[in-house]
Amino acid sequence: MFSAQVFVSMLVVTIALHVILGAVAYSVMLERKIASWVQNRIGPNRTGFDFGQPFLPKFHFWGLGQPLADGLKLFLKEDYTPPNVDKVLFIIAPMLAVVPALIAWAVIPWGGYWDFPGLTVFGTEIAQPGMAVVTVAPINIGILYFLAVGSLAVYGVVIGGYASNNKYSFLGGLRATAQMLSYEIPLGVSILIIILMFGTARTDLIVLNQAQGILGWNIVWMPLLAVIFFTSQLAEANRTPFDLAECEQELVGGFHTEYSSMKFALYFLAEYAHIVTGAAFFTLLFLGGWSIPFYVGQAAAGGLPLVLLNVGVFAFKMFLIVALVMVIRWTIPRFRFDQLMQLAWRCLIPVSLILLLAAAVLVALKVPAIHWWMLGVNVLTFIGLVVIGPKVPKGPPVNRKIPLEGSRFSPLTTS
Amino acid sequence: MLLLHVQTVGSSEGWVTLVLFYLFAALSGVSAWALVLSPNIIRMAVYLMLTLAGVAGIYFLLGAELLAAVQLIVYVGGVLILIIFGVMLTSRNPYLNVAPRGGEMALGLVLATVLAVLLAVAVLAAGLPEAAAAAPDDDRYAVRWIGALLLSRHLIAFEVAAVILLIVMIGAGYLVRRRIKANQAGATEGRS
Numbered sequence: 001m002f003s004a005q006v007f008v009s010m011l012v013v014t015i016a017l018h019v020i021l022g023a024v025a026y027s028v029m030l031e032r033k034i035a036s037w038v039q040n041r042i043g044p045n046r047t048g049f050d051f052g053q054p055f056l057p058k059f060h061f062w063g064l065g066q067p068l069a070d071g072l073k074l075f076l077k078e079d080y081t082p083p084n085v086d087k088v089l090f091i092i093a094p095m096l097a098v099v100p101a102l103i104a105w106a107v108i109p110w111g112g113y114w115d116f117p118g119l120t121v122f123g124t125e126i127a128q129p130g131m132a133v134v135t136v137a138p139i140n141i142g143i144l145y146f147l148a149v150g151s152l153a154v155y156g157v158v159i160g161g162y163a164s165n166n167k168y169s170f171l172g173g174l175r176a177t178a179q180m181l182s183y184e185i186p187l188g189v190s191i192l193i194i195i196l197m198f199g200t201a202r203t204d205l206i207v208l209n210q211a212q213g214i215l216g217w218n219i220v221w222m223p224l225l226a227v228i229f230f231t232s233q234l235a236e237a238n239r240t241p242f243d244l245a246e247c248e249q250e251l252v253g254g255f256h257t258e259y260s261s262m263k264f265a266l267y268f269l270a271e272y273a274h275i276v277t278g279a280a281f282f283t284l285l286f287l288g289g290w291s292i293p294f295y296v297g298q299a300a301a302g303g304l305p306l307v308l309l310n311v312g313v314f315a316f317k318m319f320l321i322v323a324l325v326m327v328i329r330w331t332i333p334r335f336r337f338d339q340l341m342q343l344a345w346r347c348l349i350p351v352s353l354i355l356l357l358a359a360a361v362l363v364a365l366k367v368p369a370i371h372w373w374m375l376g377v378n379v380l381t382f383i384g385l386v387v388i389g390p391k392v393p394k395g396p397p398v399n400r401k402i403p404l405e406g407s408r409f410s411p412l413t414t415s
Numbered sequence: 416m417l418l419l420h421v422q423t424v425g426s427s428e429g430w431v432t433l434v435l436f437y438l439f440a441a442l443s444g445v446s447a448w449a450l451v452l453s454p455n456i457i458r459m460a461v462y463l464m465l466t467l468a469g470v471a472g473i474y475f476l477l478g479a480e481l482l483a484a485v486q487l488i489v490y491v492g493g494v495l496i497l498i499i500f501g502v503m504l505t506s507r508n509p510y511l512n513v514a515p516r517g518g519e520m521a522l523g524l525v526l527a528t529v530l531a532v533l534l535a536v537a538v539l540a541a542g543l544p545e546a547a548a549a550a551p552d553d554d555r556y557a558v559r560w561i562g563a564l565l566l567s568r569h570l571i572a573f574e575v576a577a578v579i580l581l582i583v584m585i586g587a588g589y590l591v592r593r594r595i596k597a598n599q600a601g602a603t604e605g606r607s
Binding site for chain 1: 457468475
């Protein structure tokens with residue numbers, strides 16, 4: 001009845017959605033654990049799966065019940081809607097935050113190609129045999145879809161901030177807007193470079209082109225680009241050091257100050273889902289997706305064992321990236337807003353444009369061994385940054401007090 | 416070689432496409448109604464975003480993936496700017512409700528009627544092919560072909576769009592600079 005690809009897609013949707021939502025819940029726990037290790041504490045280690053019920057076996061399971069208890073707690077909390085909010089938008093906003101983070105998973109090629117044997121239950125053919133990509137949607141535009149969906153991620157934050165009718169929330173939302181608009185440019189440019197180099201936007205082909213042991217991975221040949229992509233991805237996911245939209249010291253909770261219960265939980269979910277999505281895309285763009293390091297003759301297509309192995313490799317790389325993101329959160333302090341803007345407009349965007357120009361020229365000239373050229377360009381650009389960077393004249397002092405009308409520091413001038 | 420939409424359209428999975436089509440169409444239609452009827456400018460922007468996102472979904476169903484992505488990036492992403500402008504234009508009170516006056520209402524009605532008639536005529540005159548025949552050939556609609564066409568046959572349109580965007584950018588920069596300068600001048604006057 002179903003063709004192989006459609007059946008595999010449905011299978012991947014079902015499994016990926018549940019596994020990743022579970023992983024998102026547990027990444028909250030991972031974050032708390034990493035925070036405690038960085039700060040020389042122990043972290044959550046008491047909550048098992050007994051939830052205080054005397055008839056359940058009492059064992060701590062190293063605190064692994066914590067995410068379940070957290071979820072239960074969020075369900076049971078009062079879902080409070082403050083009286084003066086814009087009710088429609090207040091309810092829509094958390095959905096707008098979650099949906100883009102979840103649907104970006106559609107184009108991630110989890111495990112290469114599956115030589116699907118077909119499925120017949122009680123003599124009825126449910127799925128035909130055939131070759132299928134282990135992904136949800138093997139669409140032509142692949143990685144552009146990621147960009148398109150990524151550009152929607154900011155709406156939840158902005159609209160939530162506006163609908164709350166709270167000036168701190170509103171400031172958080174506006175900050176997020178400026179930040180995401182700025183960091184989308186280096187993100188898009190670095191993806192463009194990858195598309196230029198490989199001549200395809202399809203995610204499975206991008207991974208396939210890298211699947212030659214560790215020497216095929218993009219991070220080896222374009223380390224600077226990987227750093228740019230990673231940084232922009234951190235900013236897009238609103239993670240420290242770029243979490244100005246919700247910095248506690250200035251804006252209470254930022255855009256989610258007024259949210260409680262499951263609405264808050266959706267924001268929380270969206271934040272961690274963004275991290276997982278970002279890690280997945282970093283893996284597929286720079287870490288060779290499902291390719292096993294130091295193993296060259298990896299078959300691209302195969303049966304179920306190979307697919308499972310590929311998915312495992314992909315997930316392990318994602319896990320490492322997520323852990324790195326969390327270590328960064330507890331290591332690097334938050335930027336000031338003007339520093340954030342300067343980093344984007346005076347560093348990341350020019351550098352990524354230089355790399356794009358170089359890649360375009362190299363591709364147009366059809367140079368042999370383009371990888372080595374690209375590595376050279378990356379290294380040269382980095383050296384140039386280190387040498388020229390300190391000598392670039394500083395811009396006007398952007399952190400000065402801009403006399404806003406009616407603010408405390410400059411009273412209204414209307415006479 | 417392995418394209419989902421080629422297999423989805425015109426096979427036994429057609430009902431999935433049908434259900435999704437009605438879902439996206441309902442999203443577009445309902446939020447378009449809400450957009451017209453809402454008095455709040457930010458809500459209007461959000462409903463407009465939902466309408467455009469529904470259209471993007473329909474593009475995906477048609478197999479025009481690049482068009483859908485462009486719709487999402489340019490139009491749906493552009494609504495963000497609309498929201499910011501909405502907030503800035505109503506900076507006295509962002510929760511202000513706007514009500515159209517009689518003349519505006521009449522003008523809008525006339526324009527909408529003309530547009531509706533025009534669209535109806537165009538759709539009826541188009542002579543759309545059957546669904547199975549309309550399934551796009553995977554190679555012809557690939558990104559590389561659209562890119563090549565944009566830079567060869569439609570180069571002038573492409574360049575004109577780029578120039579217009581540049582003009583808009585310069586204009587926005589000019590407006591912002593002028594406002595900051597005016598603010599500074601006002602502030603120093605106030606202090607002295």
